Amino acid sequence: MKESNSDGQKTFALVFEKSIENNFSQIEKNQIDEIEKIRYYWSKSDKKINKWDNSGTENISRLAKVSSKSKFWSSLIFNLIREFKPNNCLELGTCIGISAAYQAAAIKLNEKGKLITLEGSVERTKIANENFMNLQLDNVEISAGKFEDNLENILISNKTFDFIFLDGNHQYNSTIEYFNIILPYLENKSIIVVDDTNYSSEMNKAWKKLLENPNVEFSVDLFGLGVIFINKENVEQKKSNYSMGVIRL
Numbered sequence: 001m002k003e004s005n006s007d008g009q010k011t012f013a014l015v016f017e018k019s020i021e022n023n024f025s026q027i028e029k030n031q032i033d034e035i036e037k038i039r040y041y042w043s044k045s046d047k048k049i050n051k052w053d054n055s056g057t058e059n060i061s062r063l064a065k066v067s068s069k070s071k072f073w074s075s076l077i078f079n080l081i082r083e084f085k086p087n088n089c090l091e092l093g094t095c096i097g098i099s100a101a102y103q104a105a106a107i108k109l110n111e112k113g114k115l116i117t118l119e120g121s122v123e124r125t126k127i128a129n130e131n132f133m134n135l136q137l138d139n140v141e142i143s144a145g146k147f148e149d150n151l152e153n154i155l156i157s158n159k160t161f162d163f164i165f166l167d168g169n170h171q172y173n174s175t176i177e178y179f180n181i182i183l184p185y186l187e188n189k190s191i192i193v194v195d196d197t198n199y200s201s202e203m204n205k206a207w208k209k210l211l212e213n214p215n216v217e218f219s220v221d222l223f224g225l226g227v228i229f230i231n232k233e234n235v236e237q238k239k240s241n242y243s244m245g246v247i248r249l
Contacts, residue, residue, distance in 0.1 A: 006217070006218065006240075008189075008217065008218065008229050008231075009218055009229075009240065011083050011084065012080075012220060012227065012229075014083065015076065015079045015080055015083050016076070016220075018079050019072065019075055019076040019079050022075070024075075027109065028078075028082070028109065031105040031106075031108075031109065032071070032075065032078070032102070032105070034135055035074075035098065035101045035102060035105065035135065036071060038098070038101070038131050038134065038135065039064050039068065039071075039098050040064075042060050042061065042063070042064035042096060042127070043061050043064040043065045044061065045059075045060045045061050045064075046059075046061070047059075047060045048060065049121075049123035049124070049127070050121075050123050051121065052120045052121035052122070052123075052124070060096065060127065063095055063096050063124070064096060064098070067095050067096075068095050068096060068098035068099060069098065069099040069102075069167070069195070073099075073224055073225060074098060074099050074102040075102065076222075076225075077099060077102055077103060077106075077165065077193060078102040078103070078105065078106045079106075080163075080191060080193070080227070081103055081106035081107060081110065081113075081163060082106045082109065082110065084163070084191060085110050085112065085113070086107075086113055086161075086162040086163035086190075086191065087112065087113050087114075087162055087187075088113065088114060088116075088158060088160060088161045088162055088163070089103055089107065089113060089114065089115040089116070089161065089162075089163040089164070089165070090115070090116050090117075090118075090154070090161045090163070090164050090165070090182070091103065091115065091116070091117040091118065091164075091165040091167065092117075092118050092147055092151070092164075092165070092166050092167060092168035092169075092178060093117075093118070093119065093165075093166075093167035093168035093169075093195070094117040094118065094119035094124060094125060094128050094142055095119070095124055095128070095167075096124055096127045096128050096131065097117070097127065097128030097129075097131045097132060097142075098131075099165065099167065100115060100117045100128065100132075100140055100142075101131060101132065101135055101137060101140075103115050103140075103163075103165070104132065104135075104137040104139050104140040105135070105137065107139050108137060108139055113139070114139050114140070114141070115139060115140040115141070116140075116141045116142075116143060116154055116158065117140060117141070117142055117143070118142075118143045118145075118147055118150055118151065118154070118168070119142060119143070119144055120144075120145065120146055120147065120168075121144075122144045122145075125142045125144040128142055129142060147168055147169065147174075147178065151178070151181060151182075152181060155181070155182065155185040158185075159185065160185055160186065160187050161182070161185055161186060161187070161190065162186065162187040162189070162190040162191070163190065163191050163193075164182055164186070164190070164191070164192040164193065165192075165193045165195070166178055166179070166192065166193065166194045166195060167193075167195035167196075170195070170196055170199050170200065170202075170203050171202060171203075171206075172202045172203070172205055172206045172209075175194070175203065175206040175207075175210070176206055176209055176210070179192070179210055179213075183213070183215065183230075186230055186232070188230075188231065188232040188233050189229075189230065189231055189232075189233070190229075190230040191227065191228070191229055191230070192210075192227075192228040192230065193225055193226070193227050193228075194206075194207060194210065194225060194226045194227075194228065195225050196224070196225065197221055197222075197223070197224075197225060197226040198221075198223050198224075207221065207226050210228060211228070211239070211241055215230050215231065215232050216228055216229070216230060216231075216239055217229045217230065217231035217234075217239065217240075218239060218240040218241065218242070219239070219240075219241045219242065220241075220242045220243075221241070221242065221243045223243075
């Protein structure tokens with residue numbers, strides 16, 4: 001990928017290398033360390049909160065340890081934002097705000113941009129907001145409620161986005177639907193990160209379907225998540241789809 005003529009592919013290769021080698025500046029390390037302290041704090045909590053549909057309760061410790069993206073994957077998303085410097089970022093699936101904190105921290109270091117993150121559980125958003133406040137991240141906004149109720153209004157209000165993290169409903173129809181709703185609001189050159197592309201046969205099918213879109217310039221399947229680079233300026237382009245087969249906890 002480093003030898004590609006595409007600037008986007010070359011930059012992604014650098015992002016990937018930096019993430020694998022855990023190569024961060026001191027100021028970046030400081031930001032990441034603070035976020036990981038928050039994750040550790042909640043991973044030791046015995047507190048429970050109501051599920052979004054009031055069907056029972058869920059352990060915050062599990063949300064921190066299992067439901068939230070790991071340090072490696074969060075760092076990779078952090079690096080994507082640091083290198084590509086998007087202006088408007090959108091996340092579907094806040095959970096307790098760990099991956100959102102990584103994104104917001106990268107945006108803060110870039111000294112430009114903002115993040116809007118959507119979460120169906122009001123109880124989770126309370127914890128996420130607390131985390132953002134403790135991390136002094138004032139460039140992130142949470143929208144609480146069902147995606148289908150809030151997503152289109154957010155897109156219309158903000159007009160355009162150039163970085164998307166899809167980490168919500170891990171089902172084929174929902175993933176395709178969110179992609180199609182968001183696509184018209186993307187800048188000509190944008191990035192979409194899709195979580196858990198190999199979580200199930202249904203998600204793998206959805207991932208492959210997304211790649212058929214003519215606006216996809218190239219993609220990278222890292223097993224744990226996939227990255228799609230959108231280029232609306234040249235829909236006749238020949239796609240490049242990479243599979244890196246990375247597995248990290």
